[in-house]
Amino acid sequence: xxxxxxxxxxxxxxxxxxxxxxxxxxxxxxxxxxxxxxxxxxxxxxxxxxxxxxxxxxxxxxxxxxxxxxxxxxxxxxxxxxxxxxxxxxxxxxxxxxxxxxxxxxxxxxxxxxxxxxxxxxxxxxxxxxxxxxxxxxxxxxxxxxxxxxxxxxxxxxxxxxxxxxxxxxxxxxxxxxxxxxxxxxxxxxxxxxxxxxxxxxxxxxxxxxxxxxxxxxxxxxxxxxxxxxxxxxxxxxxxxxxxxxxxxxxxxxxxxxxxxxxxxxxxxxxxxxxxxxxxxxxxxxxxxxxxxxxxxxxxxxxxxxxxxxxxxxxxxxxxxxxxxxxxxxxxxxxxxxxxxxxxxxxxxxxxxxxxxxxxxxxxxxxxxxxxxxxxxxxxxxxxxxxxxxxxxxxxxxxxxxxxxxxxxxxxxxxxxxxxxxxxxxxxxxxxxxxxxxxxxxxxxxxxxxxxxxxxxxxxxxxxxxx
Amino acid sequence: xxxxxxxxxxxxxxxxxxxxxxxxxxxxxxxxxxxxxxxxxxxxxxxxxxxxxxxxxxxxxxxxxxxxxxxxxxxxxxxxxxxxxxxxxxxxxxxxxxxxxxxxxxxxxxxxxxxxxxxxxxxxxxxxxxxxxxxxxxxxxxxxxxxxxxxxxxxxxxxxxxxxxxxxxxxxxxxxxxxxxxxxxxxxxxxxxxxxxxxxxxxxxxxxxxxxxxxxxxxxxxxxxxxxxxxxxxxxxxxxxxxxxxxxxxxxxxxxxxxxxxxxxxxxxxxxxxxxxxxxxxxxxxxxxxxxxxxxxxxxxxxxxxxxxxxxxxxxxxxxxxxxxxxxxxxxxxxxxxxxxxxxxxxxxxxxxxxxxxxxxxxxxxxxxxxxxxxxxxxxxxxxxxxxxxxxxxxxxxxxxxxxxxxxxxxxxxxxxxxxxxxxxxxxxxxxxxxxxxxxxxxxxxxxxxxxxxxxxxxxxxxxxxxxxxx
Numbered sequence: 001x002x003x004x005x006x007x008x009x010x011x012x013x014x015x016x017x018x019x020x021x022x023x024x025x026x027x028x029x030x031x032x033x034x035x036x037x038x039x040x041x042x043x044x045x046x047x048x049x050x051x052x053x054x055x056x057x058x059x060x061x062x063x064x065x066x067x068x069x070x071x072x073x074x075x076x077x078x079x080x081x082x083x084x085x086x087x088x089x090x091x092x093x094x095x096x097x098x099x100x101x102x103x104x105x106x107x108x109x110x111x112x113x114x115x116x117x118x119x120x121x122x123x124x125x126x127x128x129x130x131x132x133x134x135x136x137x138x139x140x141x142x143x144x145x146x147x148x149x150x151x152x153x154x155x156x157x158x159x160x161x162x163x164x165x166x167x168x169x170x171x172x173x174x175x176x177x178x179x180x181x182x183x184x185x186x187x188x189x190x191x192x193x194x195x196x197x198x199x200x201x202x203x204x205x206x207x208x209x210x211x212x213x214x215x216x217x218x219x220x221x222x223x224x225x226x227x228x229x230x231x232x233x234x235x236x237x238x239x240x241x242x243x244x245x246x247x248x249x250x251x252x253x254x255x256x257x258x259x260x261x262x263x264x265x266x267x268x269x270x271x272x273x274x275x276x277x278x279x280x281x282x283x284x285x286x287x288x289x290x291x292x293x294x295x296x297x298x299x300x301x302x303x304x305x306x307x308x309x310x311x312x313x314x315x316x317x318x319x320x321x322x323x324x325x326x327x328x329x330x331x332x333x334x335x336x337x338x339x340x341x342x343x344x345x346x347x348x349x350x351x352x353x354x355x356x357x358x359x360x361x362x363x364x365x366x367x368x369x370x371x372x373x374x375x376x377x378x379x380x381x382x383x384x385x386x387x388x389x390x391x392x393x394x395x396x397x398x399x400x401x402x403x404x405x406x407x408x409x410x411x412x413x414x415x416x417x418x419x420x421x422x423x424x425x426x427x428x429x430x431x432x433x434x435x436x437x438x439x440x441x442x443x444x445x446x447x448x449x450x451x452x453x454x455x456x457x458x459x460x461x462x463x464x465x466x467x
Numbered sequence: 468x469x470x471x472x473x474x475x476x477x478x479x480x481x482x483x484x485x486x487x488x489x490x491x492x493x494x495x496x497x498x499x500x501x502x503x504x505x506x507x508x509x510x511x512x513x514x515x516x517x518x519x520x521x522x523x524x525x526x527x528x529x530x531x532x533x534x535x536x537x538x539x540x541x542x543x544x545x546x547x548x549x550x551x552x553x554x555x556x557x558x559x560x561x562x563x564x565x566x567x568x569x570x571x572x573x574x575x576x577x578x579x580x581x582x583x584x585x586x587x588x589x590x591x592x593x594x595x596x597x598x599x600x601x602x603x604x605x606x607x608x609x610x611x612x613x614x615x616x617x618x619x620x621x622x623x624x625x626x627x628x629x630x631x632x633x634x635x636x637x638x639x640x641x642x643x644x645x646x647x648x649x650x651x652x653x654x655x656x657x658x659x660x661x662x663x664x665x666x667x668x669x670x671x672x673x674x675x676x677x678x679x680x681x682x683x684x685x686x687x688x689x690x691x692x693x694x695x696x697x698x699x700x701x702x703x704x705x706x707x708x709x710x711x712x713x714x715x716x717x718x719x720x721x722x723x724x725x726x727x728x729x730x731x732x733x734x735x736x737x738x739x740x741x742x743x744x745x746x747x748x749x750x751x752x753x754x755x756x757x758x759x760x761x762x763x764x765x766x767x768x769x770x771x772x773x774x775x776x777x778x779x780x781x782x783x784x785x786x787x788x789x790x791x792x793x794x795x796x797x798x799x800x801x802x803x804x805x806x807x808x809x810x811x812x813x814x815x816x817x818x819x820x821x822x823x824x825x826x827x828x829x830x831x832x833x834x835x836x837x838x839x840x841x842x843x844x845x846x847x848x849x850x851x852x853x854x855x856x857x858x859x860x861x862x863x864x865x866x867x868x869x870x871x872x873x874x875x876x877x878x879x880x881x882x883x884x885x886x887x888x889x890x891x892x893x894x895x896x897x898x899x900x901x902x903x904x905x906x907x908x909x910x911x912x913x914x915x916x917x918x919x920x921x922x923x924x925x926x927x928x929x930x931x932x933x934x935x936x937x938x
Contacts, residue, residue, distance in 0.1 A: 094679075094803035124801065275932070303932060322626055322938040323591040323831055324928065331933030334630075358801045365839065368899030375893060376902050376916050379937040424899050426842035429850060446800070450812045454851065456783045456820055463781075 024049045025437070026062040027418065030071030035078035035392035035407040039385040046076055048414040051437035056408035069432070071418050077388060078408050079134025079415030079435065080423075082360035083316045083395035084269075084296055084350025087136040088118040088125055088154055088162060090357035101357070102141035102148070110196065110261075111253035112149025113167055113233075114140045120162040124358040126444035129156040131361025132423065132430035134415040135164060135405055137316075137350070137395060139171045139269065139296075146178045146189050147171070147196065150231075150257065151269070153399055155415070157435040167231045168399055169267035170258065175277045175297070176328050190280065192249075197288055199250050200258035206242045207234060207259060227400035231266045234259070264290030267400060269316070271352065274328035275300040282311045294398050297352050299329040302336045305343035314398035315340055316350040319366035319390075334373050337390065338380035348394035363391045368424030387424065413437075501723040507734065509743070512614065514665035516654055518909035523547040525561040526891060529570025534577035534865040534880030538858035544575050546887040549910040554881045568905070574896050577865035577880050578634025578655075578888040578906060581627070581834050582747070582794045582872060583774050583827035587638055587653075587661070588613055590621030591831060591927075601641035602648065606685050606692055607705050609673060610731035611648035613640045617661040623831040625923045626938060628655050629914045630835040632890035632903035635666060637872055639674045639774075642749040643684045645692065645702050647674035649735055650747055652872055654888075656908050657923045670873040672771070673739050675702070676749040677759055678805050699758055706766040709736030745771035745873055747794075751805035753781035760789045772825060772871040776817075777809040783820030792823035792871040796833070797840035797847075814841070814863060815848025815855060825871060826863045837864055842897035857897055886910075 025048045032044025034056055045062060047054040055061075056076075062068070091098035100117035118138065119125075128136075139151035148171040154162040173181060174189050182189035236242065237256035244252065260266035268291055270281050278298055285291055295301065295315045301308060308315065317340070321332040340347045349367065351360055367387040374381020382390065396406025405413055414437035421428040433440040452466050459466070524546045531542035533554060543559035545552040553559050561567060588600035599616035602608045617638055627633040633655050640647035651661075652669035677698055686693030692701050712733035719727055738744035746763070750756045750773045763770050772792035773779065777800065779786055779793035786793060795817070800809025810816075818824040826841045828834035845860045869879025878886040887910035894901035905921075906914040915921035924935050 092801055092804055092807060127800075300932065320832060320835075322630070322835075324622055324931070325591045325593050325831070327592055327594070329592075330928075330931045331936070333933060333936050333938050335937060354802065359798070365843075365899055369836075369839075372900045372902055373937075375900070376937055378919065426839050426897060426899050427846035427849075429846070445808075446810045449808055450780075450810045450816075450851065453780050453816065456781055456785075456816070 023437075024054075024063050024066040025069060026066040027069045027071050027076055027416065028062065030074045030076040030418065032056055032408065033075065033077045033385065033388050034409060035388055036409060037385050037389040037393065039383065040075070044076065046408055046416060048416065048434070048437050051414050053408050053410055053412045053414050053416075055410055069418070074431065075419040075421060075423055075428075077417050077419065077423055078392040078406055078412070079417050079433065080132050080363050080391045081395040081406055082128075082133055082136035082351065082363060083348035083391070083398065084352055084356070085136045085138055085360045086141070086357040087128060087133075087156070087360055088120065088122050088138055089114065089140075090124065091119070091122050093354075093357060102143040104143040106144070108149070108251060109142070109145030109147035109254050110149060110170060110257040111251065112140050114138055114149060114151050115163055115166045118152065118154055118162050120157075120160050123445050125156050125162075126158070127358070127446055128361045129158070129433060129440055130430065130442040130444055130447070132364065132417040132419065132433060133360050134417070134433065134435050136360060137168070137399055139169075142171075142173045142177065142181055144181060145254075146173050146181050146192055147254065147258075148173065150266070153401060153405075155435050157438065158441050164405070165230050165401065167233070167266065169269045169294070170261045171269045171271070171296075173271050174281055175272040175274060176326055177271065186277065186280075193284070194287065196250055196255070196258055197262050199244070199248050199255040200262045202244055203237050203242060203255050204259045204262060207237055210236060227265075227267075231260045233257070262288060262290065264292050267292050267294055269294045269296050271296040272328075273297045273299040273326065275303045275331070277328065278304055279307060282307060282313065285311070292400075296350065298340070299332040299336060301345070302333070302339035303331050305340045305345060308340065309344040314346040314348065314394075316348045316352075316395065316398055318352050319349045319370055334369065335380040337370055338374065338382045341382060341386060342380065346394055346397055347390060348398045349390045350395070364423050365426065367391050371424065384424075502725070504720045504723040505726065506720045507729065509738075512662060512665075514667040515660070515662040516656070516658075516665055516667050518549045519656065519911035519913070521546065521549065521887070521907065521910035521912060523562055523565040524568065524907070524910070524912075525565040526568045526570045526575055527557070527561065529573045529575045529891070531881065532574065532576045532858040532861040532896075533882070534861055535882070536859045536862055538856070542575065544881060544889065546889060546907060546910045549887055551881050551883055551885050551887050551889075553883060568891065570891065573894065573904065574892040574901075575881070576632075576861055576890050576892065576896060577878070578890045578908065579632050579837050579864045580868040580872070580879060581633055581636040581828050581837060582772060582825055582868040583829045584627075584636040584638050584834060585641065585829070586623040586627065586636065586831060586834070587617030587619065587621045588640070590618045591623055601643040603643045603684055606645045606681050606701060607732065608644050608648050609646040609733075609735035611640060612651065612671075613638045613648060613674070614651035614661050614665065617651070617653070617664070619658045619661055619664060620925045620927045622925045622928055623834070624655055624657065625925060626831070627834045628906055629903065629916070629922060629938065631837060632892065632896075632906055633834055633837070634888035634890070634906065634908050635869075635874070635878060636834070637672065637747070637868075639672065639747060642674070642676035642680045645676060645681045645698055646705060646732075646736075647676060649744070650674050652874060654908055656913055657925070666874060668877075670743060670745055671735075671738065672745045672747045672872070673735055674747050674749065677755045678749070678751055679803055680749070695755065699762060703762060703765070706736065706762070709733050709740060710766060713737040713740050739768050740766065742768070745871070747772055747774055747871075749774045751775050751777050753778035757782060757785055760785065760791065763789075771873075772823075774827060775806070775829070777806050777813060779822070780810060780813045780816035783817045783822045786817065787820055787822040792825050792867060793817050794825040794827035794868070794871070796829070797826065797844040811844060811847040812851060812853075814844035815853045818855060818863070819848070819853045823867050823871070824863050825867045827868070838892075838896040838901070839899060845897065857895075860897075
């Protein structure tokens with residue numbers, strides 16, 4: 001009863017469990033899916049060295065001395081990336097003391113940096129890691145401001161260093177939620193947004209006058225190049241010398257936090273669902289041309305897909321929204337993602353719903369459903385390779401990290417999952433999970449509870465002694 | 468378990484008229500004759516459901532899961548006159564003139580039955596004006612009936628049909644109250660009125676709830692119950708009063724005399740104690756389910772199913788002994804404290820212990836993929852050596868919920884003479900790549916993926932963006 005995953009045992013033994021640094025590993029014989037949108041390759045090889053992908057595909061040379069892992073009959077994919085989540089911020093949703101998603105009594109909004117709230121030992125990290133999720137985009141939630149604050153990209157590894165990129169983006173609400181937080185209307189939300197960026201602009205002028213602000217480069221609008229560096233707050237903007245006009249609404253911290261957004265050094269993730277709201281967000285670039293936008297939600301995106309594509313703005317969408325659950329999602333359909341993809345938009349899947357903190361492991365089931373719907377007359381589905389990309393390379397690219405994460409192309413971090421079958425299938429399970437080339441434990445509270453209660457009746461001693 | 472014969476207001480009135488002409492004889496000839504009893508109607512909102520027109524249909528060459536654990540490869544199902552006419556192998560005769568459907572590579576199952584839904588009561592769009600599922604004005608509200616909150620125009624019904632292959636569903640009040648009110652079983656067909664959807668002859672249920680919700684809602688108002696112990700105390704006090712009410716009314720309906728005061732709340736509870744109304748009990752934790760089962764024994768009723776039941780795997784032996792089903796999600800956990808110990812093996816662990824397992828949704832999205840939820844649970848079970856065949860696992864989706872709703876004699880499996888509530892899947896229904904191709908309710912084709920005209924569009928969605936889309 002102790003080792004229930006016997007099938008995986010042989011494979012687990014094949015990999016040293018401590019560190020992969022300096023070690024070359026070749027995973028051979030499996031069906032390899034690169035995650036870049038291409039279709040799976042049977043009998044492929046994945047070579048990993050120093051925590052990075054060296055090569056993947058068919059006919060890949062296996063370096064001498066490489067440790068081999070036979071994945072014959074298995075599937076090998078990049079680790080899955082939760083394109084939008086609250087993983088690591090929550091232990092139990094309804095237990096407030098364990099839920100750090102939003103701060104309803106905080107005086108701050110945009111300045112909030114989610115990093116201090118991330119708990120690498122939150123049980124959803126281990127549970128979702130066992131589900132093949134290796135990275136997650138983690139966003140704070142709004143409560144009293146349209147600005148939620150700055151989110152991060154994290155890994156789900158079994159260690160205390162979770163943060164892959166801190167302050168990867170600012171998250172803002174400009175649909176129904178934003179209207180509510182702006183005092184009751186979308187129009188008010190937009191004024192608040194424009195005012196906030198005006199206050200940021202005043203500070204940024206001070207910033208450039210003192211010659212700085214971390215502007216490592218001048219990104220052109222919405223290029224697909226990666227952001228090379230983490231945004232580092234410029235503390236000089238918080239000093240008394242950084243004068244501001246009397247006519248301000250934002251705290252100094254909040255205004256300073258929006259400077260990198262204004263200058264296009266930090267991504268701006270905007271949650272909107274309704275078609276008209278999407279167009280209003282795209283129009284913000286006329287006033288603030290450097291904004292690097294990513295749409296979150298966009299349930300009605302398919303109805304204005306051409307506009308989104310023309311703007312070159314990526315989308316992180318819910319996969320399976322098909323109900324008019326709000327008046328801003330009247331046109332919701334499971335075909336949304338594939339229709340936007342067909343229009344040329346980079347679409348990633350995210351959890352913009354109640355599954356955000358605990359159930360990002362459902363991403364692969366959702367991806368499979370987007371393939372399935374392609375067989376329904378009148379619906380639009382994704383190819384298998386596109387569906388995998390939507391939960392691997394697409395979120396990485398949307399976050400400006402496609403050169404680093406999300407595929408098995410050379411040079412990417414070696415986040416690799418070996419599955420016992422087609423990873424989208426309800427019957428499949430992750431057998432090996434590597435993060436940065438390091439093999440991860442897949443045990444967690446749930447596997448232990450399961451083992452304890454394999455038979456419900458007690459033996460000679462209470463269940464509490466059975467572990 | 469059927470409801471007793473329905474006594475309408477009209478027949479009660481006739482009885483009353485008779486009484487005046489011909490006083491009944493009483494045991495004591497000297498006493499004033501007792502007035503003849505006038506039982507109250509058990510069915511004042513009768514179903515007006517009628518089956519829609521359906522062609523004689525034969526599906527051939529398909530794999531059939533019959534819903535009771537049987538599997539037929541290269542099978543034939545014949546539907547006519549609203550019922551299953553025949554189920555069997557390739558040798559089954561196809562009636563002349565029948566619409567033939569080639570089921571090669573496809574699967575036929577009984578339509579899925581969701582025992583836990585709030586469609587109609589918490590409809591889309593989820594606006595304040597639509598929050599009709601919880602009467603949060605008191606912890607004991609057995610007098611409210613979920614059916615009176617059902618909005619037939621909820622678009623969720625159509626998604627459950629077309630994407631979920633759901634042919635019947637049980638709509639329950641929410642779990643804010645210890646006694647939430649009556650639940651209603653619906654056929655998943657569109658209607659102008661709730662009555663047109665109402666499953667004819669299905670027993671009512673009583674929704675009960677233990678645990679966090681009632682004590683949070685009322686404790687937060689400094690009102691009983693503010694603790695789990697008060698949950699039980701208030702439930703027991705309520706049952707004790709209901710038993711007294713039942714004695715009064717039983718006597719009156721037997722012997723006549725002065726009509727006792729009518730209490731709608733106690734009508735529901737009396738129905739439970741009489742075995743006419745089935746208890747559907749929201750409960751997460753193992754220890755609390757054990758308390759509820761003892762309480763049920765104390766007052767002489769049975770819990771038909773525990774709903775959510777994320778810890779059923781810890782007491783599957785006790786649940787089997789009580790005869791209670793567990794209606795469960797596949798993999799939900801951790802959204803509240805009492806859901807902290809959820810495991811994906813819950814359903815197969817309950818099943819393999821010999822207790823009754825049901826897959827439920829409680830969710831307008833989840834109801835569209837109950838087959839996939841079953842598949843995930845089934846696979847998790849197999850990984851720990853619980854090898855349940857696919858066709859047995861299908862009992863979680865149709866027969867077991869039908870049993871726990873008291874309608875298994877009419878639907879929930881493909882047996883000759885039962886309602887032709889059938890889903891044809893375009894592949895193995897436990898695969899992520901599979902969708903319903905056609906869905907019949909009482910033999911009427913209500914959804915056909917190949918025919919946009921066989922796709923219901925609610926009033927709410929008419930004239931809106933996306934009207935009539937595949938969704």
